[in-house]
Amino acid sequence: xxxxxxxxxxxxxxxxxxxxxxxxxxxxxNAGRAVAEHAAEYLFSCKRKNIVILxxxxxxxxxxxxxxxxxxxxxxxxxxxxxxxxxxISGDAKKNLDIIINMGIYVAEILQKExxxxxxxxxxxSDLVIDALYGTGLDRxxxxxxxxAIDIVNGSGKYVISVDIPxxxxxxxxxxEGCAVKANVTVTMQFMKKGIAVYPGxxxxxxxxxxxxxxxxxLVDNIQCRYNMISQDDVVLPKRARNTHKGDYGKLLVVxxxxxxxxxxxxxxxxxxxxxxxxxxxxxxxxxxxxxxSSLREIITYGLDxxxxxxxxxxxxxxxxxxxxxxxVAIGPGLTNSCDVREFVKEVILxxxxxxxxxxxxxxxxxxSVDMIIGKDVILTPHIGEMSRLSGGSANEINDNIYxxxxxxxxxxxxxxxxxxxxxxxxxxxxxxYINCTGNPGMATAGSGDVLTGMISSFxxxxxxxxxxxxxxxxxxxxxxxxxxxxxxEYGLTxxxxxxxxxxxMKM
Ligand SMILES: NC(=O)C1=CN([C@@H]2O[C@H](COP(=O)(O)OP(=O)(O)OC[C@H]3O[C@@H](n4cnc5c(N)ncnc54)[C@H](O)[C@@H]3O)[C@@H](O)[C@H]2O)[C@@H](O)CC1
Ligand SMILES: [K+]
Numbered sequence: 001x002x003x004x005x006x007x008x009x010x011x012x013x014x015x016x017x018x019x020x021x022x023x024x025x026x027x028x029x030n031a032g033r034a035v036a037e038h039a040a041e042y043l044f045s046c047k048r049k050n051i052v053i054l055x056x057x058x059x060x061x062x063x064x065x066x067x068x069x070x071x072x073x074x075x076x077x078x079x080x081x082x083x084x085x086x087x088x089i090s091g092d093a094k095k096n097l098d099i100i101i102n103m104g105i106y107v108a109e110i111l112q113k114e115x116x117x118x119x120x121x122x123x124x125x126s127d128l129v130i131d132a133l134y135g136t137g138l139d140r141x142x143x144x145x146x147x148x149a150i151d152i153v154n155g156s157g158k159y160v161i162s163v164d165i166p167x168x169x170x171x172x173x174x175x176x177e178g179c180a181v182k183a184n185v186t187v188t189m190q191f192m193k194k195g196i197a198v199y200p201g202x203x204x205x206x207x208x209x210x211x212x213x214x215x216x217x218x219l220v221d222n223i224q225c226r227y228n229m230i231s232q233d234d235v236v237l238p239k240r241a242r243n244t245h246k247g248d249y250g251k252l253l254v255v256x257x258x259x260x261x262x263x264x265x266x267x268x269x270x271x272x273x274x275x276x277x278x279x280x281x282x283x284x285x286x287x288x289x290x291x292x293x294s295s296l297r298e299i300i301t302y303g304l305d306x307x308x309x310x311x312x313x314x315x316x317x318x319x320x321x322x323x324x325x326x327x328x329v330a331i332g333p334g335l336t337n338s339c340d341v342r343e344f345v346k347e348v349i350l351x352x353x354x355x356x357x358x359x360x361x362x363x364x365x366x367x368x369s370v371d372m373i374i375g376k377d378v379i380l381t382p383h384i385g386e387m388s389r390l391s392g393g394s395a396n397e398i399n400d401n402i403y404x405x406x407x408x409x410x411x412x413x414x415x416x417x418x419x420x421x422x423x424x425x426x427x428x429x430x431x432x433x434y435i436n437c438t439g440n441p442g443m444a445t446a447g448s449g450d451v452l453t454g455m456i457s458s459f460x461x462x463x464x465x466x467x468x469x470x471x472x473x474x475x476x477x478x479x480x481x482x483x484x485x486x487x488x489x490e491y492g493l494t495x496x497x498x499x500x501x502x503x504x505x506m507k508m
Contacts, residue, residue: 003192003194003228004191004194006195007172009171009190016219022216024091025096030213030214031063031066032062032064033067034187036066036071038161038209039051039130039161040071049075050125050126050128051071051076052080052119052122052129053068053132054083054131054149055080055132055133056084056134056137056146057082057083057084057088057089057093058135058137061082061089062096063135063163063164064080064132065099069099069100069103072103072105078106083109084111113148116149120156123152123153123156127159128158128160129156131181132163133167133168136164138169142178146167147178150180151179154182160184160185162206164187164188165195166182166196166206169201172195173401173403174198174199175201176204182203183204183205183206188211189213190220191210192210194227196208198435199399226433228433228434229435230426230471230475234434235471249277250462251281251325252277252328253283253325253328253329254272254281254330255332256283257282257284257334258311258335259288262334264360265450266295267451267454267496268450268457269299269454271453272330272454272458273298273454275455276462276506280298280299280300281299281322281325282301283304284303287309289301304318307340310338310341313347316344316347319352323352327354327355328354328355328461330356330357330359331356331362332357332358332360333453335365336361337361337365341361346372349362349378355377355379356378357456358381359380359449359452359453363380367386367390370390370413373415378413379470380416381449382418382419382420383420384420384421387405387419391408391409403425406427410427410429411429414429416431416466418452420452423435423437424439426467426470428466431467436471436474440490442489443478446495447495447496451495452473455473456472456473456474457473459472477498480500480501480502480504481501483504
């Protein structure tokens with residue numbers, strides 16, 4: 001699913017209006033009607049009828065005026081409050097404001113504090129609030145009367161439907177500009193918007209419904225979007241040919257584990273084999289090979305020369321020899337974060353000429369020399385904490401600037417980045433940005449990342465290019481976690497449960 005910025009949306013609308021010749025007022029009519037339909041559906045479901053519509057002075061407000069008309073025609077009790085001097089309203093919005101005034105629909109201005117009191121009284125008596133204050137035109141922090149009105153809406157506990165974007169959310173990056181409406185549902189026009197595809201915007205948008213407002217299909221199909229939301233039809237699993245053997249499904253080397261962390265290696269190797277690759281070789285420090293062998297039937301394990309139960313420079317040659325027998329290498333889970341391990345990881349990366357998935361301690365190992373991955377076929381899978389060590393900046397700064405963080409990193413290092421979080425973002429400078437929306441908070445558990453690394457690596461050796469392997473891995477990892485949480489809940493969910501459900505979600 002394509003995701004657009006405010007500017008891209010405005011450009012698409014202007015092509016539809018000025019080149020194709022679609023009257024802008026038709027787009028507004030379709031937008032307002034879509035909002036009205038969802039509002040009516042909710043009100044019919046709870047047999048309620050009082051609606052307050054909060055409108056701004058622009059076209060987002062215009063959508064609100066159109067919605068008011070349709071809802072009034074359906075017999076609902078509609079009150080419209082405009083946070084602007086209605087004399088300042090122009091264009092399509094003015095047209096629709098005049099119509100609802102001519103129809104006798106209640107319209108009041110909110111320009112000063114005392115009018116807020118009346119607004120608050122009506123909000124309290126309402127059953128549904130429609131937020132048509134700001135959409136793609138939000139261009140500064142929300143303040144004054146608008147802020148007060150938003151606070152009243154958020155404090156009312158009423159069911160809220162936002163038009164296009166929850167007012168106060170920056171449509172380009174999802175930031176809260178001062179304050180923002182917390183909606184139950186956001187009816188967004190024609191395309192998913194960047195600002196409600198990532199946090200914090202996701203938190204304010206509630207359930208997002210993408211409404212078709214009549215932008216011509218060839219325009220919709222032909223726009224090249226850098227940002228995309230991963231959907232089921234992006235991750236179709238090809239049917240397997242009958243006359244194949246395990247060699248046809250790729251060979252992976254997992255380099256993982258240390259004497260205190262054996263589970264990470266096992267989870268990563270097992271998730272790779274469960275995701276369908278033909279052969280998984282697991283290289284571990286020889287101190288733990290016995291444990292691995294006894295618990296991993298399907299995995300070929302190798303005990304490498306180690307130093308105090310962890311890899312060190314002396315382990316490199318054996319890794320490179322093993323790497324020559326496989327299609328890709330995953331390195332990182334449970335390695336330990338020591339000086340020896342960091343030297344080991346860097347030496348392997350320097351000398352390895354294979355597609356590489358770097359996770360966990362392998363990411364920590366290169367955090368002071370990320371340049372070394374430039375020119376290599378690398379997928380990195382950091383969580384926010386590891387990302388702050390890779391790219392600098394605090395976890396909060398990264399959380400607040402997800403898009404910029406990803407864009408800066410991928411343009412500098414030309415790698416494929418999987419920035420894990422409640423909305424994992426996959427980025428590759430030439431292929432674009434992909435946002436995942438499967439998964440749940442139960443997956444924030446030890447070992448979940450090891451399972452993901454195994455899945456991405458498995459898709460890689462099965463022949464998918466880096467970005468596709470990352471997209472498939474992240475999507476099915478989240479799906480497995482969702483199915484597992486249906487059975488185990490979110491508190492009790494473990495990485496082993498996610499592993500358990502990989503075959504089921506890939507079978508669907
Ligand atoms: N352009 C079109 O033809 C269509 C636009 N549509 C609607 O129009 C919206 C965009 O409308 P506009 O571009 O008029 O802008 P908005 O209606 O989003 O914003 C209204 C105006 O508020 C002002 N403003 C922005 N941030 C503010 C702040 N923090 N405090 C106070 N004032 C602020 C700006 O001057 C802006 O023009 C879309 O989100 C969508 O809902 C849809 O009806 C589809 C058709
Ligand atoms: K809005």
